[in-house]
Amino acid sequence: MxxxxxxxxxxxxxxxxxxxxxxxxxxxxxxxxxxxxxxxxxxVPSFVAEIIAREAAGFAKYPPIQGTDALRGAIAAWLTRRYALAPGAIDPETMVLPLNGTREGLFMATFAVVPERKAGGRPAVLLPNPFYSAYPAGALASGAEPVYVNALKETGFLPDFAALDEATLTRTAAIFIASPSNPEGAVADLAYWKGLFELSDRHGFVILADECYSEIYPGETPPPGALQAAQALGRSFERLLVFNSLSKRSGLAGLRSGFVAGDARLIAAYRDLRSNAGPQLSGPLQSVSAHAWGDEAxxxxxxxxxxxxxxxxxxxxxxxxxxxxxxxxxxxxxxxxxxxxxxxxxxxxxxxxxxxxxxxxxxxxxxxxxxxxxxxxxxxxxxxxxxxxxxxxxxxxxxxxxxxx
Ligand SMILES: Cc1ncc(COP(=O)(O)O)c(C=O)c1O
Structure with a gap:
């Protein structure tokens, strides 16, 4: 034992x-x-070394945990462009938070959104199975029970969370969902998001949407995202957080730069937690990141x-x-x-x-x-x-x- x-x-x-x-x-x-x-x-794109060389003095300073205005602005602008969001739908002040890569961000998010108890019992956090390892780590570290929901061929290689029993869904505090998914490369369509949002409304759980593969696709049409689906369905971003990263999009896995965006109430709670305990992204790397979110070439x-x-x-x-x-x-x-x-x-x-x-x-x-x-x-x-x-x-x-x- x-x-x-x-x-x-x-x-x-x-x-x-x-x-x-x-x-x-x-x-x-x-x-x-x-x-x-x-x-x-x-x-590695050439702008990385150029910006670091220019801004190296910034390594002497503690960087702002909430991110520079330039970085939050670049992320909000990218989200708005990429997902055709209404102008102003993403307020860079209150709805965007930089992360030191999404691995730590996904892990730590559970600390901010999972309560000690839900419906009188141990909260559940639902995960796709196969899963990315930060999901169960976050669920377990925040005291929740990780519930692995199989992503099978017959469910389009995405988990069918709605098929879980009512008692589990009532205890569910948060769910992780990756679209495009790793390893299957499955993409959630509008109908999938609609079902998930309805389930979240019924059971009051937070959706943690991992979108770090969003920019890699073989066809001409980019995969839709969760914020885009919420907007198309006429919803607010309540109980929705999306995560994205420069690791895959920009081929900068070693930069350790990502972000979380969405529900302003949850972002405020997460920012408070991170102000005490979160790893910042250093100043020069925030500048590199702002540039990377602004460049599609x-x-x-x-x-x-x-x-x-x-x-x-x-x-x-x-x-x-x-x-x-x-x-x-x-x-x-x-x-x-x-x-x-x-x-x-x-x-x-x-x-x-x-x-x-x-x-x-x-x-x-x-x-x-x-x-x-x-x-x-x-x-x-x-x-x-x-x-x-x-x-x-x-x-x-x-x-x-x-x-x-
Ligand atoms: C599904 C998924 N989510 C998140 C990550 C974390 O990426 P990063 O921490 O580099 O942003 C990875 C990395 O492999 C991944 O496969």
């Missing part, structure tokens, strides 16, 4: 620690290709690479029964069967590093099919350039038709 509190003892094991243990050393004579981590491999260049990669994936794997082109994002979620064995085979035969789907999900998931919804899948991150991607996918295709498949 562990004497550690559940907020750490009950955390799911890291998929990457498990992956290292599964794969071990690289196979002799082969050069490993990392298709495991969702870390963009493109160049580098984002379009990044998107062109991901589009080319998805086209290559369709060319190389499109005739396989287990292939599915994601609606957005840069992951392939492939139902090859026996995800763990498949990952091991790809590693041993071709030095391709992919993640078994089961490592990204929880076996205690609830849904029309209970159990771990990732067991039969592998996740393949297409974050390299097109040349590496084509060679890797050719090699993946040949391993998965060879003997033993």
């Amino acid at each position: 562990s004497d550690l509190p559940p907020r750490t003892a009950a955390l799911p094991p890291s998929p990457f620690v498990r992956l290292n243990a599964l794969l071990g050393a690289p196979p002799p004579g082969l050069v490993p290709v990392a298709l495991s981590v969702g870390e963009p491999q493109g160049p 580098h984002v379009e260049a990044n998107r062109a690479v991901y589009r080319a990669n998805m086209k290559i994936a369709a060319e190389e794997l499109g005739n396989r029964t287990w292939f599915r082109l994601p609606e957005a994002g840069f992951f392939l979620w492939l139902e090859t069967g026996a995800g763990e064995e498949t990952a091991l085979r790809l590693w041993r035969r071709a030095a391709l590093r992919v993640v078994p789907g089961a490592y990204l999900a929880n076996a205690a998931g609830i849904g029309s099919r209970p159990g771990n919804p990732g067991t039969d899948f592998i996740r393949v991150a297409l974050v390299n350039g097109p040349e590496t991607t084509r060679a890797a996918l050719k090699s993946l295709a040949s391993v998965l038709t060879g003997p033993g498949t």
Whole structure:
């Protein structure tokens, strides 16, 4: 029995620690290709170094936790442009808060919005299953019960929260939802948002909408966002917080820059919490971030690479029964069967590093099919350039038709 509190003892094991243990050393004579981590491999935009060099003196100062006016303004302007929001719908003073990357922001948000008790019991926080690891960490650290809701093919690879029993929904204080989702690349449409908003109205829970893959999509139409859906449905942003980041959009995962926006009452509470305990984004990096939210040229260049990669994936794997082109994002979620064995085979035969789907999900998931919804899948991150991607996918295709498949 562990004497550690559940907020750490009950955390799911890291998929990457498990992956290292599964794969071990690289196979002799082969050069490993990392298709495991969702870390963009493109160049850092040139404005990053220029702004840091110009503003380096700012590293001597404590930066404002609420963000500079320039950064909050740039984020509000981007949201308004990207989602065709009504002018003034996002007040940069009261409805935007910069984050030190969305990982910590998603984790810490639960501290601000989850009460100690809900409907006389331990509050529940609902998560998609598979999930991003900060969601259960936040739920557990704030004393809530994480409830894993399976995202299955039959539910469009998104969780069907409305199918949960009434007692759980009554105790629900917050839900995490990612659209576009990781790993499936599924996108919530207006009907999905409508259902979720109605559920939130009925049960009074907060929606924490993770949109960090919003700028990466293979087609011409950008995925809709939660603020956009709320506006289209004639709603306010009450009980709605959206999170976005420069990590994927701008290929700046190491900058650690994101934001949360939405319900002004929740943002005020979150800002108060962060004023005491939140990590600021340093001044020069706030300037870099303001510039990045204001510039689409580098984002379009990044998107062109991901589009080319998805086209290559369709060319190389499109005739396989287990292939599915994601609606957005840069992951392939492939139902090859026996995800763990498949990952091991790809590693041993071709030095391709992919993640078994089961490592990204929880076996205690609830849904029309209970159990771990990732067991039969592998996740393949297409974050390299097109040349590496084509060679890797050719090699993946040949391993998965060879003997033993
Ligand atoms: C679904 C999802 N949300 C959030 C994040 C966190 O991104 P960051 O902390 O870099 O903003 C990631 C990173 O991989 C992710 O996959």
